[in-house]
């Protein structure tokens with residue numbers, strides 16, 4: 001049911017605004033926190049190469065499909081599938097997406113809260129007081145075990161998302177991304193120069209850019225694919241939702257290329273900030289999830305102007321987390337506005353409160369609830385695992401099958417080519433081939449290997 005007209009739903013003010021907002025969704029903790037540590041753990045350059053292939057062959061076609069579905073229907077993921085194939089089980093993909101948005105934001109908000117805390121802790125200097133990553137790691141460990149502090153910053157992060165999303169698409173999300181995204185790119189660029197000019201930085205560049213093909217195995221491919229989905233915000237309808245606020249005159253193919261390029265460039269740039277610094281300081285690249293929170297503060301502490309760099313870096317991490325958090329929230333909010341007829345002003349706080357409550361056990365997973373384990377994992381890791389490793393790839397696989405076999409690539413072409421945008425014949429055909437065959441088969445194989453491994 002579509003209860004609000006397009007104008008009331010909201011719309012992007014320009015193509016650039018849309019690209020920045022979609023890039024804001026894509027560029028997040030996945031790029032800055034996750035990408036470098038999994039590159040570090042999985043052999044550097046070789047992993048980067050496999051990741052790039054996943055982005056191009058699987059990520060980009062699904063993103064174009066999601067944008068197209070959104071713009072065609074002007075609806076949230078549930079409404080979008082329902083409008084194209086009314087009263088069919090395909091609507092389930094939409095529900096899975098809304099559920100994924102719920103679950104991902106519940107733990108994403110916790111890590112978002114950590115980034116807020118680290119901005120404050122770099123300003124007070126407390127994160128920079130250590131000369132070894134081990135001590136910095138212990139400091140991080142005791143911080144994430146502190147119930148009061150973790151919940152306080154978690155609530156602050158969710159509050160920031162509420163403040164932006166409640167203002168709507170044009171006034172809130174777009175304005176925030178217009179300012180925050182260019183800031184993020186500029187800060188990263190400065191940090192890269194700082195990092196590359198450290199003594200011994202080139203060793204890190206070599207680790208990062210020189211592929212060692214011996215390191216590529218099924219596991220590396222699995223991780224790279226999951227990362228491509230998470231990083232590009234695919235498989236849960238975030239890009240359907242953002243596409244639904246886009247006007248018919250924009251060229252979807254070029255928007256897709258820009259967003260994919262931007263997300264990938266930022267991830268690559270982050271590697272160029274982190275690995276040169278890590279090697280220059282003689283630290284280990286395979287440090288795991290603590291890389292950003294425990295290794296980097298040691299790196300910052302040991303370099304000239306370190307405190308300033310640390311403050312800037314954690315502000316950047318917080319910005320990236322917010323522009324992604326708001327897209328996760330918007331998926332759920334758009335569902336309640338379009339399908340349930342809620343007012344935005346009511347939907348945003350109510351939904352955020354529920355997501356925050358669901359996130360509390362994730363927040364406590366490294367402290368009070370550290371011993372509560374299911375399938376050998378704490379609550380946080382379970383939610384992350386279900387949403388990122390199952391819901392997103394299944395959602396992506398079903399979306400690819402839906403658009404190419406149920407909706408039909410002919411209809412998709414009609415939508416993409418609206419308003420005389422004459423897409424390049426070669427690109428159009430390659431995209432069709434990828435989304436029909438390669439994308440579903442590749443995800444299917446990877447997913448089956450993952451489940452039965």
Ligand code: PFF
Pocket residue numbers: 025026027028029030031104229230231232233234236237238239324325327328
């Ligand atoms: N792409 C975001 C990141 O890299 O941090 C995370 C994310 C946002 C995933 C929105 C999925 C999503 F729908």
